[in-house]
Amino acid sequence: MHAGQLLLRKAGSALLTIGFVLVLNFFLFRVLPGDPARAGIKDPRMTRAAQAAIHERFGLDKPVLPCLASLNPLRRGPCLVNPLQTQFFIYVNNLLHGELGISYHTKIPVGQLLRARLWNTAVLLSAGQTLAIVLGVAGGVLAAWQAHTRIDYAALIISLVAWSLPTFWLGLILLFWGSRYAGLPIGGQLTPGLAAAGTWAQFTDAARHLVLPTLTQTIIYLAEYLLIMRSTMLDVLAEDYILTAKAKGLSTFQVLKDHALRNAALPIITIVALNLGFTVAGAVQIEAVFSWPGLGQAIFESVARRDYPVLQGAFLLLAVSVIVANLLADLLYSWLDPRVQAAL
Amino acid sequence: MRKLFRLLLMLACGLLAACTAAPTPEPPAVARIGYGGSPDTLNPGTAVLTEAYTIFALVYDAMYTYNLDGTYSLGLAESVDRSADGLTYTYKIRSGIKFHDGQPLTARDVAFTYNLNKAHAEYPYMNPYTASMESITAPDDTTVVIRLNAVIPNIESQLVFQYVLPAHVWQAHAAGAAAVEFENETLIGSGPFKLLEYKQGEFVRLGANKQHFSRPPKVDEVIFQTFGNPDALVQAVSTGQVDMITELPNAAAEKLGKAPNVKVVSAAPFAPAVSDIIFNQATSASCPSKSACTGNVALQDRQVRVALAHATNKQQLIDVLLLGKGTPGLTLIPNGLGMWFNNSLQDYEYNPAKANKILDDAGYVPAGWSDGIRCAVPVCPYGSPIMNFRMYWPSDSVDAPRMAELLAGMWKEIGVGVQPQAIDPDALTALCCPAFDFDIMLWGWGSDPDPNLLLNVMRTESIATGSSETGYSNARYDALYEQQSVELDLKKRQALVWEMQRLVHEDAVYIIPYYEMQVQAVRTDRFTGWIVDQNKLDLSDVSSLVNITPVK
Numbered sequence: 001m002h003a004g005q006l007l008l009r010k011a012g013s014a015l016l017t018i019g020f021v022l023v024l025n026f027f028l029f030r031v032l033p034g035d036p037a038r039a040g041i042k043d044p045r046m047t048r049a050a051q052a053a054i055h056e057r058f059g060l061d062k063p064v065l066p067c068l069a070s071l072n073p074l075r076r077g078p079c080l081v082n083p084l085q086t087q088f089f090i091y092v093n094n095l096l097h098g099e100l101g102i103s104y105h106t107k108i109p110v111g112q113l114l115r116a117r118l119w120n121t122a123v124l125l126s127a128g129q130t131l132a133i134v135l136g137v138a139g140g141v142l143a144a145w146q147a148h149t150r151i152d153y154a155a156l157i158i159s160l161v162a163w164s165l166p167t168f169w170l171g172l173i174l175l176f177w178g179s180r181y182a183g184l185p186i187g188g189q190l191t192p193g194l195a196a197a198g199t200w201a202q203f204t205d206a207a208r209h210l211v212l213p214t215l216t217q218t219i220i221y222l223a224e225y226l227l228i229m230r231s232t233m234l235d236v237l238a239e240d241y242i243l244t245a246k247a248k249g250l251s252t253f254q255v256l257k258d259h260a261l262r263n264a265a266l267p268i269i270t271i272v273a274l275n276l277g278f279t280v281a282g283a284v285q286i287e288a289v290f291s292w293p294g295l296g297q298a299i300f301e302s303v304a305r306r307d308y309p310v311l312q313g314a315f316l317l318l319a320v321s322v323i324v325a326n327l328l329a330d331l332l333y334s335w336l337d338p339r340v341q342a343a344l
Numbered sequence: 345m346r347k348l349f350r351l352l353l354m355l356a357c358g359l360l361a362a363c364t365a366a367p368t369p370e371p372p373a374v375a376r377i378g379y380g381g382s383p384d385t386l387n388p389g390t391a392v393l394t395e396a397y398t399i400f401a402l403v404y405d406a407m408y409t410y411n412l413d414g415t416y417s418l419g420l421a422e423s424v425d426r427s428a429d430g431l432t433y434t435y436k437i438r439s440g441i442k443f444h445d446g447q448p449l450t451a452r453d454v455a456f457t458y459n460l461n462k463a464h465a466e467y468p469y470m471n472p473y474t475a476s477m478e479s480i481t482a483p484d485d486t487t488v489v490i491r492l493n494a495v496i497p498n499i500e501s502q503l504v505f506q507y508v509l510p511a512h513v514w515q516a517h518a519a520g521a522a523a524v525e526f527e528n529e530t531l532i533g534s535g536p537f538k539l540l541e542y543k544q545g546e547f548v549r550l551g552a553n554k555q556h557f558s559r560p561p562k563v564d565e566v567i568f569q570t571f572g573n574p575d576a577l578v579q580a581v582s583t584g585q586v587d588m589i590t591e592l593p594n595a596a597a598e599k600l601g602k603a604p605n606v607k608v609v610s611a612a613p614f615a616p617a618v619s620d621i622i623f624n625q626a627t628s629a630s631c632p633s634k635s636a637c638t639g640n641v642a643l644q645d646r647q648v649r650v651a652l653a654h655a656t657n658k659q660q661l662i663d664v665l666l667l668g669k670g671t672p673g674l675t676l677i678p679n680g681l682g683m684w685f686n687n688s689l690q691d692y693e694y695n696p697a698k699a700n701k702i703l704d705d706a707g708y709v710p711a712g713w714s715d716g717i718r719c720a721v722p723v724c725p726y727g728s729p730i731m732n733f734r735m736y737w738p739s740d741s742v743d744a745p746r747m748a749e750l751l752a753g754m755w756k757e758i759g760v761g762v763q764p765q766a767i768d769p770d771a772l773t774a775l776c777c778p779a780f781d782f783d784i785m786l787w788g789w790g791s792d793p794d795p796n797l798l799l800n801v802m803r804t805e806s807i808a809t810g811s812s813e814t815g816y817s818n819a820r821y822d823a824l825y826e827q828q829s830v831e832l833d834l835k836k837r838q839a840l841v842w843e844m845q846r847l848v849h850e851d852a853v854y855i856i857p858y859y860e861m862q863v864q865a866v867r868t869d870r871f872t873g874w875i876v877d878q879n880k881l882d883l884s885d886v887s888s889l890v891n892i893t894p895v896k
Contacts, residue, residue, distance in 0.1 A: 052465075053464075053465050053466030054466055054468070057466060057521065057524060105384050106384055106385055106544060107384075107385050107387070107390060107524070107525065107527065108385075108527065108544075172575055175575070175576060175579060176579060179579050179580075179583045179585065180579075180583055183583075185585065186571070186576050186579050186580045186583070186585055187569070187570075187571045187572060187576050187580070188546055188547070188569060188570070189546065190546075192376075192541070192543075192546070192547035192549050192567045192569055193374060193541070193549055193565065193567055287572065288572045288573055289572065289573060289576070290572070290576070291570060291571045291572035291573070291576055292572075293543070293545045293546050297545065297572060298545075301545075304740075
């Protein structure tokens with residue numbers, strides 16, 4: 001298949017998936033029990049007028065769809081309503097205009113809220129994932145090259161232990177250890193009140209805040225990358241062409257870099273691409289432990305508050321990031337291994 | 345020789361510089377506070393979370409100040425005059441007060457604020473405070489006249505949280521949806537602190553308003569930093585990254601108290617709260633139309649409720665659930681309500697033998713077919729209902745599952761069974777009131793400083809409106825409620841409120857397992873002057889934050 005056709009096909013199916021997610025997102029949260037207008041306000045004095053006003057403000061007074069007043073509890077409503085005046089249509093219409101709605105809880109536009117949060121998460125993820133990838137791949141190559149030696153066994157044991165550590169637990173342990181013995185900050189992105197300090201002071205402060213969450217993420221993901229890299233590398237190293245390369249008198253480094261690594265890299269690229277998509281959501285635990293104001297923290301808080309617009313927006317962002325990461329993995333894969341492209 | 349000369353020159357220059365250099369300025373005194381949340385919005389009309397109100401109380405002034413001992417003192421007003429019919433209040437506002445942006449605060453700002461709150465039903469907390477106000481006017485810059493539509497005994501509690509907003513800022517956002525959508529990012533107030541920097545979900549940085557008319561802070565800044573989990577909060581105070589934390593898990597209190605330079609303090613919370621064990625007492629006569637009223641008939645009998653009270657070991661509940669950080673409860677009016685709390689009541693002592701005897705004497709014998717569980721009706725004709733109560737609690741409650749388990753164990757001793765079940769809070773509201781489709785519920789209330797809200801919950805009139813969760817009906821209680829709600833004499837009203845508590849305690853309308861204490865922790869090596877010697881505790885209250893000074 002032609003590369004352009006392949007790209008079109010893949011992009012088309014990605015778009016379809018995103019469309020499906022859009023619809024699903026709307027219904028997913030509306031079956032949650034609880035009235036968003038009341039979720040945050042437990043005051044018994046709240047009058048019916050106040051409730052009605054809040055409902056109206058967020059469009060919750062309109063039926064979800066014709067014949068359906070709400071999804072929870074499943075309440076039937078009038079069927080003869082203007083479909084343009086239903087929650088679902090308004091949601092889709094807003095999305096098509098690039099609007100994700102207003103957060104019920106913070107009353108600020110969801111787009112604005114998520115933009116800031118996504119950036120914070122991206123900073124956290126890029127640091128942790130980069131370290132995990134570099135160390136994991138290097139460790140995997142080393143373990144495979146030194147297979148069945150002490151180095152290999154040590155790498156295996158450490159990886160297995162690290163992989164089985166619960167993220168939350170590891171985060172807390174590092175938090176205690178890092179704050180007590182290394183004087184590292186416990187939470188947040190920057191020490192509050194540093195706005196007037198110089199750029200260098202702010203930079204070092206930000207770096208210090210990144211250490212513990214990055215370390216947590218690196219340890220958790222490093223193990224996965226190391227183990228996968230090691231096993232694929234072992235397969236590749238048993239191939240005849242590696243033997244040929246060695247026989248040609250190439251150095252170990254050349255054999256690994258030019259002959260083994262590129263072939264062994266395929267599975268790791270898939271995993272990394274998929275992880276990049278999923279870790280946006282996976283950062284929930286790390287962000288909760290280290291009070292990191294990212295997307296994961298926003299999701300965590302919004303579930304409890306029935307903040308549908310934020311949840312819809314965040315889940316859309318997650319879905320898009322997973323789909324885009326998948327698409328990139330597919331394209332990258334076929335570029336790295338032309339056989340894949342031929343098979344499609 | 346040249347080298348020596350250069351060295352001498354350098355030394356001279358150094359000395360000169362040292363002598364002429366200005367003295368190093370003292371670093372600003374910045375108190376750092378760790379808390380578990382963040383304001384939801386800076387608009388006082390639409391804010392819901394406690395964290396927002398903590399900030400508002402520091403940044404704004406109100407007509408009254410609520411003190412830690414539960415009393416009120418005049419804030420923005422220097423005097424108040426009540427008309428003979430009790431319907432008109434005339435306040436004289438202090439002159440010379442300025443907002444943080446330099447504009448003067450006048451009576452017109454006060455009237456503007458109250459009218460704004462009154463005009464917007466979608467202000468969930470502020471609007472109800474204006475319910476009894478017919479009109480609010482400012483005839484001149486220092487006079488505010490509030491005309492009520494009925495006599496109320498608690499004007500202070502209606503005004504104390506209505507923070508006075510600058511009309512010149514809010515005027516453009518006062519009408520319609522704008523009043524709700526206004527984000528109020530500058531948070532211009534007139535209070536002891538002013539907003540310097542705010543990052544939602546991260547921190548609020550406040551600077552001292554040293555020109556405040558009554559409470560200029562001694563520190564330069566106060567920073568509230570958000571921590572995503574309680575363990576991080578505890579660690580932050582123990583490592584000195586913050587100077588105080590507003591909350592901590594009870595389980596951490598003992599260990600944290602032993603950490604160097606950290607003091608853990610506990611007392612009744614500034615914002616009163618109460619946990620309750622609710623008995624469905626709605627009878628077929630009192631059941632509102634369209635309500636299910638499926639409560640177990642046994643709970644309508646005072647003797648049964650009293651027996652359950654005798655069979656409830658409150659101290660064990662406190663020890664297990666709160667790790668000791670609580671006091672045994674009496675009625676729905678918590679000890680945090682200060683003078684309104686009737687502390688003269690004698691509680692039902694824990695005595696399962698006595699409880700058994702009460703039930704035996706009343707004829708509630710164990711049913712032959714129910715594994716030792718008593719019949720729900722005396723004498724127990726065959727096939728009678730039994731005392732196997734449905735016990736519900738909101739699924740977001742942390743303590744309720746364990747409490748249900750403990751209660752089941754205690755009440756088993758007297759032949760009472762329970763069927764525990766966690767239910768989504770909204771579904772539980774639907775089962776509760778006014779449906780009365782339950783036997784027992786474990787829930788709780790937050791309260792205003794005034795007892796009116798909680799007293800209202802036990803009125804007959806509240807059964808149909810859904811405010812009553814027990815279906816309790818007592819004509820004398822209702823009459824006392826009416827009396828106290830128009831009694832303007834503080835002492836007389838207190839006596840009425842105490843008598844009402846005596847009645848509901850005698851009737852065992854609820855079992856109040858405990859009043860939970862507020863537990864906070866503070867560093868002793870950074871600031872002194874935290875207010876910890878009052879009946880109530882809130883170190884993030886303005887009373888502490890304007891009083892603290894750095895440790896020398």
